[in-house]
Amino acid sequence: MRYWIAILSVFFWVLAMPVRAQVTPDKVDVLVIDPGHGGKDPGCHGKTALEKNVVLSVAKKFGKLVQEKYPDVKVVYTRSDDRFVELWKRGQIANDNHADLFVSIHCNAVDNPSAKGTETWLRGSQKNAANLAEVQKENAVIYQEENHEANYSQSWLDVVTATVHQDAGFENSIYFADELQSLYKSRIPSSPNRGIKQGPFYVLWKSARPSVLTELGFLSNPVEEKFLASEAGQNKVAQCLLDAFSKYKERIDSRVAASSASLASEDASAEASVSGKESGSSSVEAGDSEFRSESAAPDAASSSKIVFKVQIAASSRQLELKPYNFNGLSDVSRSYDASRKLYKYYYSSAASYSQIEKALQKAKKAGYGSAFIVAFEDGRSIAVDKAREKAGR
Numbered sequence: 001m002r003y004w005i006a007i008l009s010v011f012f013w014v015l016a017m018p019v020r021a022q023v024t025p026d027k028v029d030v031l032v033i034d035p036g037h038g039g040k041d042p043g044c045h046g047k048t049a050l051e052k053n054v055v056l057s058v059a060k061k062f063g064k065l066v067q068e069k070y071p072d073v074k075v076v077y078t079r080s081d082d083r084f085v086e087l088w089k090r091g092q093i094a095n096d097n098h099a100d101l102f103v104s105i106h107c108n109a110v111d112n113p114s115a116k117g118t119e120t121w122l123r124g125s126q127k128n129a130a131n132l133a134e135v136q137k138e139n140a141v142i143y144q145e146e147n148h149e150a151n152y153s154q155s156w157l158d159v160v161t162a163t164v165h166q167d168a169g170f171e172n173s174i175y176f177a178d179e180l181q182s183l184y185k186s187r188i189p190s191s192p193n194r195g196i197k198q199g200p201f202y203v204l205w206k207s208a209r210p211s212v213l214t215e216l217g218f219l220s221n222p223v224e225e226k227f228l229a230s231e232a233g234q235n236k237v238a239q240c241l242l243d244a245f246s247k248y249k250e251r252i253d254s255r256v257a258a259s260s261a262s263l264a265s266e267d268a269s270a271e272a273s274v275s276g277k278e279s280g281s282s283s284v285e286a287g288d289s290e291f292r293s294e295s296a297a298p299d300a301a302s303s304s305k306i307v308f309k310v311q312i313a314a315s316s317r318q319l320e321l322k323p324y325n326f327n328g329l330s331d332v333s334r335s336y337d338a339s340r341k342l343y344k345y346y347y348s349s350a351a352s353y354s355q356i357e358k359a360l361q362k363a364k365k366a367g368y369g370s371a372f373i374v375a376f377e378d379g380r381s382i383a384v385d386k387a388r389e390k391a392g393r
Contacts, residue, residue, distance in 0.1 A: 028249040031066055032076045032099040034203065035059035036106040036213075039084030044109030046225035051107040052082065054228050058216065059105050061238035066245060073249075091206025101176060101248060102211040103241065104203050107228060109220040116221045118184040119194035120177040121213040122170070123204035169370050171314045172210040174342070175251060180214060180244035187240055191217050191224060214241075306391040307376045308356035308384070309333070309346040312368040318343050327366040347371070353388050 035056040037043035043051030056079070063075045076097050078090045094102035108115070177196045185193040194215075204211045216237055217224040227233035312326065319325045321332050326345070334345045347368075348359035356373055363371040375387030 028100040028252045029072060030074045030076065030097055030099050030101075031063075031245065032078065032094040032097055032102045032209070033059045033063050034078040034090050034094075034102065034104040036104060038079050038082055041084055044107060044219055046109065046219035046229075047222070049219050049225050049229040051109070051219060054107055054219070054234070055105040055216070056080075056082065058228075058234050058237050058241075061234055062103075062105075062241040062245075065238055065242040069242065069246070070249070087202050088206055090203050091211075094207040094209045094211065099207070099209040100252070101172075101245065102204075102207045102209045103176075103245075104201075104211070104213040105241075106213060106215050108215045108218045110218065111220070113220055113222065116190075116218050116224050117192035117194040118181065118188070118217055119215045120181055120196050121201060121204070121215070122173050122177060122196065122198050123201060123211065169208075169210045171311075171342075171344075172248070172252065173212055174314075176210065176244055176248045177212050177214075179247045180212070180240060183240040183244055184237075187236060188227075190227070305378055306351060306387050307349055308351070308353055308387065309349050309374050309376070310356060310360050310363050310371050311344060311374050312347045312363050312371045313345040315343050315345070319345070327368070329363065329366050346374070351391065353391065 035052070035058075037052040038056065039052075041052065043055070045051060059077060060080070063077060066073055066075055074097070076093065076099070078093050079085045090104070091102070108119075174196070181193055181196060184191065201213055204213055217228050219225045219228065228237070312329070312332075318334075318336075321334065323330045323332075326332050326347070329347050331348050332345060333349070334343050336343055347363045348356065350356040350359065353373075360371060360373055373384055375382050375384045377387060377390065
């Protein structure tokens, strides 16, 4: 009983941790791979397979594929052999190496041998009973660590109840998770897609980088154990991880390239200008998303077809659009993505890109360091570079 009380204490302490905004990578050139468990912590097991061995093998295969395809990408492992690594150190390794993506690899096991499927987790604070059981299992490793009281002790009396703890970096985490689960579903049809979930895994909360924890399948299921313990099965899973990473990298890198090209074009235009004056004016618009959108204030630029905004956060929680919820920023709007069950929060709105750049700097000064500019045309999201081209500014 004391053991489970201790685990629940960690669960509530994780909820009370100071929130970290996940960093949005400029370009994807550092990948941190975290094979779960290791050493004295075997993780879960099947009849013969141990989780710590399966995930280490898959992690190495995944890393090797990445290095072969992208020689310029730095691949870092939280462990590369059968050793015990404290939970808090794993996320810290991602932070210290400025990871553009942190992937923690695990396997599942339950009493029911028919349970099967893959799932990928994002950090969150949902207290769903089924999710809590999985979180307890993974966080329980804390109690195998020496001096865990000093490493993890912190008052958890004031549990966080509503806060925007996920931003552009979290949206990138969602993108990778979604791609990965789609690949699992199409390439491993015998293993059902259990979807994308959220939970207060300490290893994800410790990392301030885009992060996921993926469960490859159930070692308690004889068919999945055989598949995951085999060379062919591990190669197939590693290939799914590589291809999801490739799509993630292409998405981030293309955004960076487009942004750089746009800035270069703007600089050239500025140099050619005699007056150097901006012709656009500041404006604000509500209802700009392809999803349901709300704004805290009336909008003055609803006549503009092209609208730029600053995305400051994304969260599963619906927050009141008041300055105290957004580090003092007013003029905040939100939209709801029903497919992802995610609220997106935007600061300011303008028909001029130069004006929205000023708003971006203000958002960053307010504490939203990974805020970024988004664009809409007639209420639908479009690429920023295309929006600037159409807007003629």
